[in-house]
Amino acid sequence: MQISTRQQNRLFTANRRRIAAVKRQWPLYIFMLAPMAFFIIFKYLPMAGVVVAFKDYNIFKGVIGSEWIGLDVFREIFAQPQFYKALRNTLMLNVISLLTFPVPIILAILLNELRMKWFKRLSQTLLYLPHFISWVIVGGMAIRLLATNTGSVNEFITGLGGTPIPFLEDSLHWIATYVGIGVWRHAGWGMILYLAALTGINKELYEAADVDGASRMRKIWHITLPGIKPTIVVLFIIQIGHMADIGFEQPYALQNGYVMDVAQVISTYVYTVGIQSAQFALATAVGLFQSVVGVILLLSAELVSRKVNNQGIF
Amino acid sequence: MLRNPSEKLTNAMIMIIIGSIALLCIVPMIHIFALSFSGNRALMSGEVFLWPVDWNLNSYKEIFSDMAMIRSLMLTVILVTVYTGIALAMTTIAAYALSRRDFKGKNIMFGMIIITMFFNPGIIPNYLLMKELHLLDSLASLILPIAINAFLLIIMKTSFSQIPTELEDSAWMDGCNHFRFLIQIVLPLQVPILVTIALYSAVDRWNMFQDALFYINNIDLYPLQLKLYQLVINSQVNDATAQEGFNSSTPIPQGLQSASIVFATLPIILVYPWVQKYFISGRLVGAVKG
Numbered sequence: 001m002q003i004s005t006r007q008q009n010r011l012f013t014a015n016r017r018r019i020a021a022v023k024r025q026w027p028l029y030i031f032m033l034a035p036m037a038f039f040i041i042f043k044y045l046p047m048a049g050v051v052v053a054f055k056d057y058n059i060f061k062g063v064i065g066s067e068w069i070g071l072d073v074f075r076e077i078f079a080q081p082q083f084y085k086a087l088r089n090t091l092m093l094n095v096i097s098l099l100t101f102p103v104p105i106i107l108a109i110l111l112n113e114l115r116m117k118w119f120k121r122l123s124q125t126l127l128y129l130p131h132f133i134s135w136v137i138v139g140g141m142a143i144r145l146l147a148t149n150t151g152s153v154n155e156f157i158t159g160l161g162g163t164p165i166p167f168l169e170d171s172l173h174w175i176a177t178y179v180g181i182g183v184w185r186h187a188g189w190g191m192i193l194y195l196a197a198l199t200g201i202n203k204e205l206y207e208a209a210d211v212d213g214a215s216r217m218r219k220i221w222h223i224t225l226p227g228i229k230p231t232i233v234v235l236f237i238i239q240i241g242h243m244a245d246i247g248f249e250q251p252y253a254l255q256n257g258y259v260m261d262v263a264q265v266i267s268t269y270v271y272t273v274g275i276q277s278a279q280f281a282l283a284t285a286v287g288l289f290q291s292v293v294g295v296i297l298l299l300s301a302e303l304v305s306r307k308v309n310n311q312g313i314f
Numbered sequence: 315m316l317r318n319p320s321e322k323l324t325n326a327m328i329m330i331i332i333g334s335i336a337l338l339c340i341v342p343m344i345h346i347f348a349l350s351f352s353g354n355r356a357l358m359s360g361e362v363f364l365w366p367v368d369w370n371l372n373s374y375k376e377i378f379s380d381m382a383m384i385r386s387l388m389l390t391v392i393l394v395t396v397y398t399g400i401a402l403a404m405t406t407i408a409a410y411a412l413s414r415r416d417f418k419g420k421n422i423m424f425g426m427i428i429i430t431m432f433f434n435p436g437i438i439p440n441y442l443l444m445k446e447l448h449l450l451d452s453l454a455s456l457i458l459p460i461a462i463n464a465f466l467l468i469i470m471k472t473s474f475s476q477i478p479t480e481l482e483d484s485a486w487m488d489g490c491n492h493f494r495f496l497i498q499i500v501l502p503l504q505v506p507i508l509v510t511i512a513l514y515s516a517v518d519r520w521n522m523f524q525d526a527l528f529y530i531n532n533i534d535l536y537p538l539q540l541k542l543y544q545l546v547i548n549s550q551v552n553d554a555t556a557q558e559g560f561n562s563s564t565p566i567p568q569g570l571q572s573a574s575i576v577f578a579t580l581p582i583i584l585v586y587p588w589v590q591k592y593f594i595s596g597r598l599v600g601a602v603k604g
Contacts (some may be wrong), residue, residue: 049439134521287436
């Protein structure tokens, strides 16, 4: 194939222009150097590190030097009852927590109905506050307040002549406590998004409803709720997308020896098996299983959101 | 505004409901606060509720005479400061570069960053990386792995993108370069988002527990939350098993436990009223990204 001189020239100037553009923007490449190095080392290398799940990991040989053993590790975890228990507990705690989904919505609507500015602002501030308390401290406070023998709440109950409630020591009570504390810490924070959505509702709708003599409940039902429906749907879908993923700190800070049967979730199981007992391949495989389920759920959530809201989450 | 008695009644009811829920948020904290200032006898008899009985500072004296505790506090302060500085600098330069209109490879880099938000390889590969980089038992292990938070980076990039292109064009005409444009124009205009990112980072590391638990074994390097876990949660679990004869560790007095909870939470609670608007604006900017 022959290229005419003219074309050659044009290609040449185009190339030169491209090089000139790169030259002009060189500071941007320098800016991206450290951040990209960060993402490659601390985000992409661990992604590659999941190969440990398919290897007979040996500390001395390292990730690269260890031998491949295919799916043996997965066969091993799928044969372990503890794995199923952790999986079951993860799903169970997430599903029960999902039942508390309406709490922030109710809080936002109630707060929105308030007329007194100072009271509104003060309550909001108090409602967000627990979100900033670390899980360790929340866990410590839970023991201080709820332990059967020494907890303040139970001292109060026995003081009134009642029998102490094993909030943290009995499986069923523990599940309720876990979910309740989750609401305590997050409801106010979750409420912010709904409050923001509420300010976006057209005020004229309420005025028109007033003229028609609508009651407060009717206005909430026919104007407020439809107004924040898109927000509700998106947040609900996101939460479904996180079903397999329970986080580590909440279950770890709240669990204790009596309730391990219901409190051992995938994240804490991975920690116990992986870091504490140094069964790295096994724990990586469990983590990988959870991550893959998580990605599938998130992508499905994205698809559902595009269908329902004509708009993706991401 | 309120036209009839029935509306006044609903209003009062809503106030009572919201008020009691708000109290529910704060009462446990006040109770712990009261416990931390109370004397031992009052604690034993369980008469302390929302106000200290038999006021004294013994629990706090004990904390401040515990060198390990002071060391944890200092370590945490250093960690939070260094981390916030690094995170802010890294996020700013990346957000700046990614918010400029044209440079080759920008979209690829941005795509690579977005992908990291979807797939999380789990804790063991991260742990093994720290191990192979010989970062276990070092403060670097608590700083480097999350020096940039992709989510906060996107928030900042979105904010930087709102600077009008005309401003950039005229700055270039006047002979400005990227460094000067970033420092003299972008940063002063973007103070609110910078404060937001700094606060998120600082609170994140102050409250950080998981990373410390995974990466730090050396008791001399325990940050505050890990120290607290050992003191308040672990000791209690041992305490419970001790009663069944498994362990004979001496229980840590509840005054001391409460005081250490207060000690580690107070900085957050004190700055909270002033900084909450930044957190809320950050939450709203990033809302759609979950």
